[in-house]
Structures are given as structure tokens and as C-alpha cells.
Amino acid sequence: MMRAMVLEKPGTELRLVEASEPAPKDHQVVIKVQACAVCRTDLHIVDGELPDIRYPVIPGHQVVGEVTAVGASAELTVGARVGVAWLGWTCGECEYCASERENLCDRARFNGYHVDGGYAGYMLADSRYCFSLDSSEPAEQIAPLLCGGLIGYRCLRLTGDAEKVGIYGFGSAAHLITQAAIHQGREIYAFTRPGDTAAAAFAGELGAAWVGGSDQAAPEPLDAAIIFAPVGALVPKALKDLKKGGSVICGGIHMSDIPGFPYADLWGEREIRSVANLTRRDGNEFLKLARDAKITAQIQTYALEDANAALAALRTGAITGTAVLVID
Ligand SMILES: [Zn+2]
Ligand SMILES: [Zn+2]
Numbered sequence: 478m479m480r481a482m483v484l485e486k487p488g489t490e491l492r493l494v495e496a497s498e499p500a501p502k503d504h505q506v507v508i509k510v511q512a513c514a515v516c517r518t519d520l521h522i523v524d525g526e527l528p529d530i531r532y533p534v535i536p537g538h539q540v541v542g543e544v545t546a547v548g549a550s551a552e553l554t555v556g557a558r559v560g561v562a563w564l565g566w567t568c569g570e571c572e573y574c575a576s577e578r579e580n581l582c583d584r585a586r587f588n589g590y591h592v593d594g595g596y597a598g599y600m601l602a603d604s605r606y607c608f609s610l611d612s613s614e615p616a617e618q619i620a621p622l623l624c625g626g627l628i629g630y631r632c633l634r635l636t637g638d639a640e641k642v643g644i645y646g647f648g649s650a651a652h653l654i655t656q657a658a659i660h661q662g663r664e665i666y667a668f669t670r671p672g673d674t675a676a677a678a679f680a681g682e683l684g685a686a687w688v689g690g691s692d693q694a695a696p697e698p699l700d701a702a703i704i705f706a707p708v709g710a711l712v713p714k715a716l717k718d719l720k721k722g723g724s725v726i727c728g729g730i731h732m733s734d735i736p737g738f739p740y741a742d743l744w745g746e747r748e749i750r751s752v753a754n755l756t757r758r759d760g761n762e763f764l765k766l767a768r769d770a771k772i773t774a775q776i777q778t779y780a781l782e783d784a785n786a787a788l789a790a791l792r793t794g795a796i797t798g799t800a801v802l803v804i805d
Contacts, residue, residue, distance in 0.1 A: 478496050480493060480782070481496050481598065482494075482781060484535075487530070487532075488542065490528055490785045491785055498599045503549060504550050505547075506601070506603075507547075508559060508599065510546070511593045513539060513541075513802045514625070514776075514801045517649075517791065518590075518730050518731075526731050528670075530590060535595075537600070538594050540560065541619045541620045545599070552604045559610060561588055562627055564585065564588075565586045567579040588600075597800075600702040608757075609734045617805060621801060622772070623649035627755050628650055628752060633654050635750060636724060639700035639723070639724075640662075640664060641698075643695055643699045645668045645702065646669075646704060646705035646707075647676040649798065651705050652774075656770055658690070658769035662683050667685040667689075668690065668693070673794060676797070698723075699718050700725060701723050705728045708732065709732035712735045716747055723752070726752055775799065777799070781802050
């Protein structure tokens with residue numbers, strides 16, 4: 478038997494249940510979960526803001542653990558240390574999968590959303606979508622890299638060689654990707670929620686070249702902007718902060734509506750783009766970069782049964798860095 482935190486219907490608290498340990502089939506493995514980081518997407522799932530959520534569901538898609546059982550065709554062995562991210566499975570045959578864009582696969586299944594995730598003692602995962610990890614770093618340090626870091630990396634990658642990069646919303650993804658960007662020689666301009674002095678101080682400590690409120694104009698025109706806050710009004714705001722040819726990258730899976738804005742603000746070959754999910758290539762590239770850049774996650778740890786408290790703290794902005802469930 479194992480313990481798990483289950484979402485039974487939208488808008489409710491997760492409930493602690495005892496369930497039987499899953500059994501692996503075909504390419505699947507069973508992972509004994511050591512740590513699972515908490516993501517804003519988990520809040521969107523709890524609030525029922527994403528389509529086609531399967532209920533009941535165990536959330537969690539930033540999992541570090543050890544393989545304890547393998548299916549007949551699994552590509553991992555018992556004892557392997559692995560990370561599990563958002564992308565749980567893709568079809569492998571559609572036009573997107575065939576062109577290194579598996580993140581856009583229409584049939585993709587996501588962990589902690591379409592299939593049970595890591596807010597549990599054990600989880601099932603497809604071995605082909607697990608990331609191999611070395612055993613030296615603590616699980617709670619690696620878990621935040623697996624969504625905030627990884628999606629943040631895909632956003633950063635889509636800014637091309639932008640030197641001056643604005644980041645709007647300074648939470649889990651931002652604090653990790655700021656370290657990566659500075660390691661790559663870029664300058665970070667951090668826009669935090671007006672009045673959020675803790676987030677502003679945190680951005681400064683991490684080496685941001687400039688820190689200000691999201692209601693302030695950039696001190697000079699930026700090459701690119703990445704928006705992590707789920708606030709559509711930041712899109713036209715960020716567009717105004719850009720040089721010609723610059724791009725606004727929207728990193729969230731859900732955002733409030735984007736208000737209208739003058740075409741003149743988009744003129745000059747500025748562009749607005751979303752980032753959807755991740756590919757396995759993103760994951761492998763980012764995990765290597767994280768080691769080279771010695772990225773350190775600032776974490777606040779919770780026990781599995783305190784997942785509701787972790788989600789509530791994330792919702793109110795009370796988490797500096799990333800909340801992580803540590804599971805024994
Ligand atoms: Zn996530
Ligand atoms: Zn596909």
C-alpha cells in the first residue's frame with residue numbers, strides 16, 4: 478500500500494488516501510517518489526482551469542525517485558535514479574512527433590493531469606520519458622528543475638541570443654532560469670508584483686541587473702521578455718519594453734485574457750509566442766546546463782500530507798523559490 482494526495486473534483490482540497498502500489502506494464506516503471514516539486518500548473522488543475530482533466534487524479538509532475546519495478550519492455554533497470562517531468566507520453570507518429578516537436582503532439586499525455594503524478598509514495602511512468610539522474614544531488618534540489626527549470630529553459634531558448642532579457646513574475650521558473658541566463662552571459666531585468674519586496678530582494682540576490690515592479694517601464698529597451706505570471710495584461714506591457722525585433726515569450730499553461738493594444742506596439746517585427754510543454758531534448762539539455770551553471774534551487778519543503786498547505790502558499794505568493802514535497 479502507499480499514501481497519495483488525490484484531487485477528486487475541481488475546486489476541492491486534495492485528500493490523503495491509502496491506495497495500492499501501481500504495477501508496471503510494457504514500457505512502464507514504478508518509481509518510489511523521493512521528492513515532488515509543486516508547480517503553478519498544479520493550481521490550475523486543482524481549480525479545473527485546464528481542459529480534459531481526469532478525475533480522480535494524483536497531481537505532481539516534477540518527480541525525483543528510484544525505480545523499484547519494471548515492465549517487460551522498460552528501458553530502465555531497478556535501482557535507477559530518475560526524474561519525471563510534465564511530458565508523460567507522446568504518439569511518436571504524428572507530424573509534430575516526427576519533426577522534433579513532440580511537445581505539440583495532440584495525443585500527448587501529461588503526468589499529474591491525464592495520468593497520476595508524484596504527490597504519492599509511488600508512481601507509474603513510461604521509461605522512455607524519464608530522465609536519468611546521477612545520485613549525488615539531493616532529490617529536493619533536483620525536483621524544481623524538472624518543470625520550472627525545464628519550461629523556463631525552453632522559454633530562454635526561444636529568445637535566441639537575446640542579451641537583455643526581462644522576466645515578469647519571479648517564482649520557481651524565474652529563479653532557476655535567471656541563474657542559467659547569467660551563466661550564459663545574459664542580463665536579467667526582473668519585474669515583480671508591485672509591493673512584493675521579498676521577490677524583488679530575491680531577484681537582486683540572484684544577480685538580476687535591474688529589479689522593478691511590473692507596473693514600471695524597463696530602464697532601457699530589452700531584446701526579449703519572458704512572462705511566467707499568469708496575467709494576460711502583462712503581454713502588451715512587456716511588448717512596450719522591447720526593442721524592434723524582440724519577442725515576448727509566454728511560459729505559462731494558463732493565462733487570463735490579454736487586453737487589446739495598438740498595432741504600433743507590435744510593429745517593428747516584435748512578436749508574441751507561447752511555450753507549450755517540453756521535449757525530451759529540452760530536458761536533457763537543461764539538466765546538463767543546470768549542472769554546468771551550478772544552479773541552486775531555493776526550496777521550501779513540505780510533507781506529502783501537507784500538499785494543500787504548499788498549494789495555498791503558492792497561491793498567495795508566500796513561496797520564495799519552489800515548494801517541494803519530500804516523501805519518505
Ligand atoms: Zn509545471
Ligand atoms: Zn504525436
